[in-house]
Amino acid sequence: MPRKIKQKKNICISLENVSISYGKFEAVRNIYCDLPKSKVTALIGPSGCGKSTVLRSLNRMNDLIPGCSLKGRVLFEGIDLYNPQIDPVEVRRRIGMVFQQPNPFPKSIFENIAYGARVNGYTGNLNELVEHSLKKAAVWDECKDKLNDSGYSLSGGQQQRLCIARTIAIEPDVILMDEPCSALDPISTLKIEETIHELKKSYTIIIVTHNMQQALRVSDMTAFYNAEELEGVSGGKVGYLAEFNDTEKIFNSPDHKTTQDYISGKFG
Amino acid sequence: MTSENTTKYSLRRRPKSEKLIDESFRKLTIAMAAMVAVVLVSILLVVFFESTEAIGRYGLSFLVTSEWNPVTDEYGAFTAIYGTMLTSLASLLIAIPLGVGTAIFITENIIPEKIRNLVGLMVELLAAIPSVVLGLWAIMVMEPFLRPFLKQLHENLGWIPIFSSEPIGPGVAPAILILVVMILPIITSISRDSINQVPDKLREAAYGIGATRWSTIFNIILPAAISGIAGGILLALGRAMGETMAVTMIIGNSNNFSWSILSPGYTISALLANQFGEADGSQVSSLMFAALILMILTLVVNIFAQWIVKKLSLKY
Numbered sequence: 001m002p003r004k005i006k007q008k009k010n011i012c013i014s015l016e017n018v019s020i021s022y023g024k025f026e027a028v029r030n031i032y033c034d035l036p037k038s039k040v041t042a043l044i045g046p047s048g049c050g051k052s053t054v055l056r057s058l059n060r061m062n063d064l065i066p067g068c069s070l071k072g073r074v075l076f077e078g079i080d081l082y083n084p085q086i087d088p089v090e091v092r093r094r095i096g097m098v099f100q101q102p103n104p105f106p107k108s109i110f111e112n113i114a115y116g117a118r119v120n121g122y123t124g125n126l127n128e129l130v131e132h133s134l135k136k137a138a139v140w141d142e143c144k145d146k147l148n149d150s151g152y153s154l155s156g157g158q159q160q161r162l163c164i165a166r167t168i169a170i171e172p173d174v175i176l177m178d179e180p181c182s183a184l185d186p187i188s189t190l191k192i193e194e195t196i197h198e199l200k201k202s203y204t205i206i207i208v209t210h211n212m213q214q215a216l217r218v219s220d221m222t223a224f225y226n227a228e229e230l231e232g233v234s235g236g237k238v239g240y241l242a243e244f245n246d247t248e249k250i251f252n253s254p255d256h257k258t259t260q261d262y263i264s265g266k267f268g
Numbered sequence: 269m270t271s272e273n274t275t276k277y278s279l280r281r282r283p284k285s286e287k288l289i290d291e292s293f294r295k296l297t298i299a300m301a302a303m304v305a306v307v308l309v310s311i312l313l314v315v316f317f318e319s320t321e322a323i324g325r326y327g328l329s330f331l332v333t334s335e336w337n338p339v340t341d342e343y344g345a346f347t348a349i350y351g352t353m354l355t356s357l358a359s360l361l362i363a364i365p366l367g368v369g370t371a372i373f374i375t376e377n378i379i380p381e382k383i384r385n386l387v388g389l390m391v392e393l394l395a396a397i398p399s400v401v402l403g404l405w406a407i408m409v410m411e412p413f414l415r416p417f418l419k420q421l422h423e424n425l426g427w428i429p430i431f432s433s434e435p436i437g438p439g440v441a442p443a444i445l446i447l448v449v450m451i452l453p454i455i456t457s458i459s460r461d462s463i464n465q466v467p468d469k470l471r472e473a474a475y476g477i478g479a480t481r482w483s484t485i486f487n488i489i490l491p492a493a494i495s496g497i498a499g500g501i502l503l504a505l506g507r508a509m510g511e512t513m514a515v516t517m518i519i520g521n522s523n524n525f526s527w528s529i530l531s532p533g534y535t536i537s538a539l540l541a542n543q544f545g546e547a548d549g550s551q552v553s554s555l556m557f558a559a560l561i562l563m564i565l566t567l568v569v570n571i572f573a574q575w576i577v578k579k580l581s582l583k584y
Contacts, residue, residue: 059476061472061475061476064377064472064475066377089478089479090478092475092476092478096476096477097472097476098476099469099472099473101469103467103469103472103473104473105470105473105474105488106470115477115479116478116479119477119479119480119483120477120478163473167477170477170478
């Protein structure tokens, strides 16, 4: 086990001078950020500022992209997730992820949830777990009579909540959500947000969103990412963390003018 | 404005000639499509009518006797049918894990993309080798190379019926192996295409809840791609059953029935290729009967393939 590094209290994940590159192209640079435990943190910012990249680096999903590399340290419970001794599969078992597009497995609703539990070595009662997870994700009522139907028989919003239930079923410490509502209608979006409110009692949630109202509605903390043209770097902007504070502060009296401009819709 | 538009765009009103072209193109495609059906049906009919004499004389006993004697006019295709089934199924058994494994290897990012592409290209080039060349290679290189191993098999496992005879040269076992070489590219390239069609979001979904690569491949990706893979396997089976040249060159062409894969044998297609040249009278009819059986077998396999692809295809 790699050496533990001291982290501040009540901090779940710390990014220490993190820069992420795809091949030679640098996507985000020099990020310092302490993501608090048991709170909802929203990552907002214009397209291409690297907020999804940062999110995906938190559970090493970026490992799946050829050529993606990370400099700096990502600390989770005092352990650097990018230490060579760390197994990315184990990281993902502690830090689950919900994606932009609902992506249930082409299996039954029951199997969708049972599969994740099984690969994580769950030994308890699967029926209970499935019911519990679906209830927590607020999709039990729609699913209880058709647990053996394909996950794709559900509507888009229900599918996304099924995916959330699937992530809950592996009992992670952290749930990452990458624009979970961008493919959904407003009513499904509201339901997902209610689910998030429910979930933050037991999990740390980090959510990327394009929808500022959503950030305002669901999050306790907000990180605003921006991208800037760099001198000497051709054809690309580099993302950076512009401002990180309580959501209220960010939306009411941000420290930076760019933040103000972004949340009031002047660019983005 | 309107008048300006009509002068600028000359095709607002379609001329008669253009409509005629559309119509005749439609008819042409119908004619072409019908041609395929006509050819298939007429071949079936010709083979059937040519074989009526043999069908009337032997009936179903043709399928279970292995006499093939032009002098006494006694014919039975059991050896060839057994050889066809044995060679094609056994080669499939070897080629499925190899082919699907190769497909996984070149689609998942286990190794750098350049090497993957190279392997993929090589598999595809394998399909470009003419079967007569493969047959030649099988006789000159592969069979002599394999013989010591096959001898070992016979000496150590001779009590098993399929290894019960001494390998003396061309035989069923080398034919099976050359068939593996021929159907491997089919299985690999079709499996690769269907694995590639599995959306990346499923892969991410599995990794995102902490699945290992192994579990992702076997529990998520392969089940999602299974319809394509099964279709490819059945196409390969059809190919293996009908393959003629290479098999004829290496299988030994003996109509003496033996369970052993080390002895020379026959397949229906090899039988036809060997005997049509000097056949006459009821021998032709018997060969046609054998051809009919082969056609029915491959047709059934192909229909079954389509059915299974439909049955297994998952919605995602």
